[in-house]
Amino acid sequence: MTERIREFLRTRREDGPCVVIDLDVVKENYHAFSRALPDTRVFYAVKANPAPEVLALLAKLGSCFDCASVVEIELALSAGATADRISFGNTIKKERDVVRAMELGVRLFAVDCTAEVEKVARSADKVGVKDARIFCRILCDGAGADWPLSRKFGCVPEMAADVLEHGHRLGLTAYGISFHVGSQQANINAWDSALASASAVFQECATRGLSLSMVNLGGGFPARYLRPIPGVPAYGDAIFQALSKHFGNRLPETIIEPGRGMVGDAGLIEAEVVLISKKAADDQVSWVYLDIGKFNGLAETMDEAIRYPIRTARDGDATVPCVLAGPTCDSVDVMYEKTPYMLPFSLEIGDRVLIEGTGAYTTTYSAVAFNGFPPLKQYVI
Amino acid sequence: MTERIREFLRTRREDGPCVVIDLDVVKENYHAFSRALPDTRVFYAVKANPAPEVLALLAKLGSCFDCASVVEIELALSAGATADRISFGNTIKKERDVVRAMELGVRLFAVDCTAEVEKVARSADKVGVKDARIFCRILCDGAGADWPLSRKFGCVPEMAADVLEHGHRLGLTAYGISFHVGSQQANINAWDSALASASAVFQECATRGLSLSMVNLGGGFPARYLRPIPGVPAYGDAIFQALSKHFGNRLPETIIEPGRGMVGDAGLIEAEVVLISKKAADDQVSWVYLDIGKFNGLAETMDEAIRYPIRTARDGDATVPCVLAGPTCDSVDVMYEKTPYMLPFSLEIGDRVLIEGTGAYTTTYSAVAFNGFPPLKQYVI
Numbered sequence: 001m002t003e004r005i006r007e008f009l010r011t012r013r014e015d016g017p018c019v020v021i022d023l024d025v026v027k028e029n030y031h032a033f034s035r036a037l038p039d040t041r042v043f044y045a046v047k048a049n050p051a052p053e054v055l056a057l058l059a060k061l062g063s064c065f066d067c068a069s070v071v072e073i074e075l076a077l078s079a080g081a082t083a084d085r086i087s088f089g090n091t092i093k094k095e096r097d098v099v100r101a102m103e104l105g106v107r108l109f110a111v112d113c114t115a116e117v118e119k120v121a122r123s124a125d126k127v128g129v130k131d132a133r134i135f136c137r138i139l140c141d142g143a144g145a146d147w148p149l150s151r152k153f154g155c156v157p158e159m160a161a162d163v164l165e166h167g168h169r170l171g172l173t174a175y176g177i178s179f180h181v182g183s184q185q186a187n188i189n190a191w192d193s194a195l196a197s198a199s200a201v202f203q204e205c206a207t208r209g210l211s212l213s214m215v216n217l218g219g220g221f222p223a224r225y226l227r228p229i230p231g232v233p234a235y236g237d238a239i240f241q242a243l244s245k246h247f248g249n250r251l252p253e254t255i256i257e258p259g260r261g262m263v264g265d266a267g268l269i270e271a272e273v274v275l276i277s278k279k280a281a282d283d284q285v286s287w288v289y290l291d292i293g294k295f296n297g298l299a300e301t302m303d304e305a306i307r308y309p310i311r312t313a314r315d316g317d318a319t320v321p322c323v324l325a326g327p328t329c330d331s332v333d334v335m336y337e338k339t340p341y342m343l344p345f346s347l348e349i350g351d352r353v354l355i356e357g358t359g360a361y362t363t364t365y366s367a368v369a370f371n372g373f374p375p376l377k378q379y380v381i
Numbered sequence: 382m383t384e385r386i387r388e389f390l391r392t393r394r395e396d397g398p399c400v401v402i403d404l405d406v407v408k409e410n411y412h413a414f415s416r417a418l419p420d421t422r423v424f425y426a427v428k429a430n431p432a433p434e435v436l437a438l439l440a441k442l443g444s445c446f447d448c449a450s451v452v453e454i455e456l457a458l459s460a461g462a463t464a465d466r467i468s469f470g471n472t473i474k475k476e477r478d479v480v481r482a483m484e485l486g487v488r489l490f491a492v493d494c495t496a497e498v499e500k501v502a503r504s505a506d507k508v509g510v511k512d513a514r515i516f517c518r519i520l521c522d523g524a525g526a527d528w529p530l531s532r533k534f535g536c537v538p539e540m541a542a543d544v545l546e547h548g549h550r551l552g553l554t555a556y557g558i559s560f561h562v563g564s565q566q567a568n569i570n571a572w573d574s575a576l577a578s579a580s581a582v583f584q585e586c587a588t589r590g591l592s593l594s595m596v597n598l599g600g601g602f603p604a605r606y607l608r609p610i611p612g613v614p615a616y617g618d619a620i621f622q623a624l625s626k627h628f629g630n631r632l633p634e635t636i637i638e639p640g641r642g643m644v645g646d647a648g649l650i651e652a653e654v655v656l657i658s659k660k661a662a663d664d665q666v667s668w669v670y671l672d673i674g675k676f677n678g679l680a681e682t683m684d685e686a687i688r689y690p691i692r693t694a695r696d697g698d699a700t701v702p703c704v705l706a707g708p709t710c711d712s713v714d715v716m717y718e719k720t721p722y723m724l725p726f727s728l729e730i731g732d733r734v735l736i737e738g739t740g741a742y743t744t745t746y747s748a749v750a751f752n753g754f755p756p757l758k759q760y761v762i
Contacts, residue, residue, distance in 0.1 A: 015477075047710055047752045068710040071753030090710050090752070092656045092670045095731075096396075113658035115730060139660065150712040152668070156661040275473045277494035279520060280537040287533070289473045295746070302683075302713065329428055329449040329471050331531040332683065349496060350476075364751045365676070368744070371428045371471070372452030375749045 001311065001356060005268050008381050017271040017292040018377040021049065021359050023057050025266035029232075030061050033221075033258055036236025040254040043087050045219055046072040048259030048360040049267070053380035055079030058262075066257040070097045073104055083107070087216075089178075089257065091116060091137055091153050098123040102132065110178060110216075112137045112155045114166045121170035133175035134167045135216055136160040138201065140179040140194045154179065157197040161204040168210055176214030176252065177201050183260060184306065185220035188230050188238035192245070199246035214253040215243075221256070223264025223357045226307040232261070260360040267359020269297060269376075273351045274327055285340055286322045290353065293326010293333040297358070297376035299365035301335040311354040314344035322347075328371040382692065382735060386649050389762050398652040398673040399758040402430065402740050404438050406647035410613075411442050414602075414639055417617025421635040424468050426600055427453040429640030429741040430648070434761035436460030439643075447638040451478045454485055464488070468597075470559075470638065472497060472518055472534050479504040483513065491559060491597075493518045493536045495547045502551035514556035515548045516597055517541040519582065521560040521575045535560065538578040542585040549591055557595030557633065558582050564641060565687065566601035569611050569619035573626070580627040593633070596624075600638040604645025604738045607688040613642070641741040648740020650678060650757075654732045655708055666721055667703045671734065674707010674714040678739070678757035680746035682716040692735040695725035703728075709752040 002022045009020065033042050043066040044058050050072060055065070059080035066089040067073045076086050083105025088098070091112040098109065098119050109120050111134045124132040137154040155163060164174035177198040181190040195215070202212050217239060222229045243251055275289040292298055300306040310324075321340035326333035335341075366375035383403045390401065414423050424447040425439050431453060436446070440461035447470040448454045457467050464486025469479070472493040479490065479500050490501050492515045505513040518535040536544060545555035558579040562571040576596070583593050598620060603610045624632055656670040673679055681687040691705075702721035707714035716722075747756035 045710075050750070050753065067753070069753035071750070071755075075753070090708075092706075092708050094653070094655055094672065113656070115658055116656060119730075150715055150718070151660055152706050152712045152715055153710070154660070155658075159661055162662075272475070274475055275494070275497060277496055277536075279532055279535070280540055281543075291475065299748075325473075325533050327471075327473050329426075329534070331533045334531055334533055337531070349500075364748060366749050367680075368747050368749055368756045369431070369452070370745045372431065372448070372450035372456070374452075 001268055001354060004381055008379065009270055014377070016374065016377060017269060017297065018379060019267050019269045019297065019358055019362055021051060021054065021263065021267045021378065021380045023053060023266070023380060026054055026057055026263055027061065029262050029266065030058060030063060032232040033256065033262070036232045037239065037254070037256060040217070040256050043089070043255050043257045044262055045257045045259030046076060047364065049263045050075050050364065051378060051380050052079055054263060055081070064255070070100050073101055073106060077104060093119065095119040095123060099126055102127040102129050107131055108133050108135070108175070110135055110137055111163060111167065112153060114163055117163055117167040117170065117172065121167065121172055124172065131173065133173040134164065135176040135178050135214060136163045137178045138197055140181055140197070157201055160201045161208060164205060164212070165208055165210060174205065174210050174212060176212050176216060178216030178218060180218035181220040183220055184222045186222060186227065186229050188234050189242070190220065191217060191239050192242040195242045195246045202247070202252070212252070214255065217254055217256045219257045219259050219261065221258045221261025223260045223360060225357045226309050263359040265357050265359065267357070267362065269355040269358040269362065271353050271355060273347060273349055273353060276347065276349055284321065286320060287325060288322040288343060288347065289325050289327060291327050292376070293328060293335060295326065295328055295330065295333055295367040295370040296373050297362045297366055298326070298335055298355070300361050304336055304338055307336070308358060309356040310341065310343070311356065312344055312347060312351060314346045314351070317344040317346045319343055320345045327373065330371070382649055382737060385762055389760065390651055395758070397755065397758060398650060398678065399760060400648050400650045400678065400739055400743055402432060402435065402644065402648045402759065402761045404434060404647070404761060407435055407438055407644055408442065410643050410647065411439060411444060413613040414637065414643070417613045418620065418635070418637060421598070421637050424470070424636050424638045425643055426638045426640030427457060428745060430644045431456050431745060432759060432761050433460060435644060436462070445636070451481050454482055454487060458485065474500065476500040476504060480507055483508040483510050488512055489514050489516070489556070491516055491518055492544060492548065493534060495544055498544060498548040498551065498553065502548065502553055505553065512554065514554040515545065516557040516559050516595060517544045518559045519578055521562055521578070538582055541582045542589060545586060545593070546589055546591060555586065555591050555593060557593050557597060559597030559599060561599035562601040564601055565603045567603060567608065567610050569615050570623070571601065572598060572620050573623040576623045576627045583628070583633070595634045595636065598635055598637045600640050600642065602637070602639045602642025604641045604741060606738045607690050644740040646738050646740065648738070648743065650736040650739040650743065652734050652736060654728060654730050654734060657728065657730055665702065667701060668706060669703040669724060669728065670706050670708060672708050673757070674709060674716060676707065676709055676711065676714055676748040676751040677754050678743045678747055679707070679716055679736070681742050685717055685719055688717070689739060690737040691722065691724070692737065693725055693728060693732060695727045695732070698725040698727045700724055701726045708754065711752070
């Protein structure tokens with residue numbers, strides 16, 4: 001909660017929940033990443049929050065952009081980024097979208113299998129691009145992350161050299177390796193084993209005459225939620241040490257893709273208590289229903305993965321365990337039930353609550369109109 | 382897959398996934414419910430699919446509407462429903478929304494606690510409404526449902542008489558009881574124990590001098606997905622028998638709230654295979670990535686709850702186990718992994734796939750723009 005957000009909310013008159021993003025915090029976060037990893041280029045993960053104001057600020061600061069789709073590439077370009085600062089980081093792309101990205105000037109593409117390599121190669125032929133670069137994503141176990149990644153992206157490290165060599169034969173530049181240690185990763189050493197795998201792929205490629213240049217360290221940098229997390233400098237130190245350990249004095253070019261770590265704690269949601277009730281006269285737990293839930297902003301409470309800090313004007317009063325739920329007629333629209341949330345006993349219907357750390361993965365996840373409720377409104381200040 | 386949908390898709394030229402709704406199927410489903418439960422009024426659950434064409438058809442056929450919000454009430458009114466055919470069925474309402482609903486003429490409100498009753502009573506006083514009716518939702522275990530309901534809605538049956546009596550004292554009409562046996566309920570006898578509870582509340586209210594009139598049997602009526610389900614007539618018979626068993630010859634007025642059962646099998650999604658890959662050279666399971674996933678239409682694959690039938694032009698060829706995933710850079714965007722899906726070995730990137738039974742809970746659940754992908758496009762024919 002920043003003073004600027006507090007001031008903004010004091011004068012807000014509209015009804016319904018909203019998220020407010022403080023650009024000053026985004027700026028601080030960008031500088032923190034730059035300082036912690038001075039030789040690493042920052043590719044902001046646009047999907048975390050594609051607000052034009054956020055993208056324009058980051059473009060001005062010199063950030064690069066990790067884009068998941070042609071729409072995100074167009075957003076980054078509109079915000080002032082040049083195409084050489086854009087990575088098409090989705091390993092799952094329609095071939096016509098690869099063509100479109102190349103037409104827009106993008107040259108850097110994520111792949112994790114030969115079929116995707118072939119799409120990039122055919123697209124390069126079609127558009128007449130000679131300098132397309134690919135990096136191969138490898139699987140990584142994601143232990144220690146609050147929002148761990150499945151096996152959806154990446155191949156086993158043993159397959160990566162084949163994938164990259166295939167691209168090389170088809171005229172692409174085999175540029176490097178990427179991985180992702182899992183979103184909201186609290187373990188600063190999570191990069192170590194992934195870098196060991198990346199180094200092994202570099203060596204295997206070298207024996208095949210391919211000289212890789214780059215390691216994409218992915219995202220995973222956490223936002224501040226309820227659980228304490230290390231600061232960005234601690235991540236920077238641990239990553240630099242792991243890089244030195246596995247690559248010696250032949251350090252590769254590196255990039256990072258922070259999304260949550262860049263905008264998560266820049267955002268604050270203001271919501272309203274719609275109902276407080278009990279299911280039976282002798283229930284120990286109260287149900288607190290807000291006007292925001294899983295379908296209009298808080299999707300990341302899925303499986304209670306992300307526990308946001310919640311503030312009320314009655315903090316300091318005695319607390320009671322509450323199940324926290326959203327406003328829709330959908331029974332899965334319950335945020336915290338397995339581990340109830342402690343909230344003031346004095347909380348009343350109509351009270352405002354502030355949900356912190358909600359700058360990432362809130363607006364874009366919102367449903368268009370589930371139950372007739374509008375998507376989360378966003379103000380960028 | 383109807384002939385009309387087949388014909389429509391043959392001439393469609395736009396890119397990207399879409400759902401096509403055949404109004405003829407909606408009409409058949411409405412008539413099936415009317416025939417199976419001739420003395421029961423149908424309140425279509427608007428949240429399942431609020432397409433104006435669907436609402437207009439149902440309004441014309443004589444359906445009533447179960448609305449979750451003021452926006453849904455306005456949609457139903459715009460479609461031609463009169464306010465006396467609308468229920469504000471959400472137990473979680475802002476008081477100003479209750480006021481607004483009353484101003485629009487709505488008189489029937491769901492409640493499950495005294496705090497909600499008081500909102501309705503204060504709103505009635507404010508708007509000058511003398512004939513507001515409340516029904517109290519009771520908890521029900523939901524066993525046998527593919528999308529079982531949590532304890533989010535309803536109170537224990539023992540509390541319902543207090544809730545209704547509180548409303549009566551505040552000038553509201555204590556109108557009845559509602560429950561929900563769980564969505565996609567395959568057990569036709571699921572209504573029996575809930576009706577036993579409802580009957581007990583009727584008796585308890587009678588001893589307090591309150592004569593309840595109505596039992597809202599909720600939804601739960603399934604759509605045809607992969608698993609075989611009983612037909613609507615079987616549900617009608619079982620419900621009628623359970624009503625007779627628990628209410629004897631003093632049958633209450635009844636209403637049902639089908640959503641999925643009304644529009645689920647009226648819809649078909651056409652999607653495209655974006656990528657087919659393996660994570661390791663010796664993997665037995667292929668990953669098949671579509672241009673639709675959890676965030677742009679298939680949210681109900683959450684926890685692999687709903688298994689949609691999928692058709693391809695290569696059906697009949699030998700099949701292999703596939704993990705089915707969506708197109709976004711989000712690792713939770715995987716539809717079927719725990720129980721892989723059998724798809725033709727000959728399936729290729731660029732192939733169209735048809736996903737059946739997708740008329741309910743697809744368009745409205747879509748995210749506004751996650752990863753830059755647009756919400757699911759809908760055609761109503």
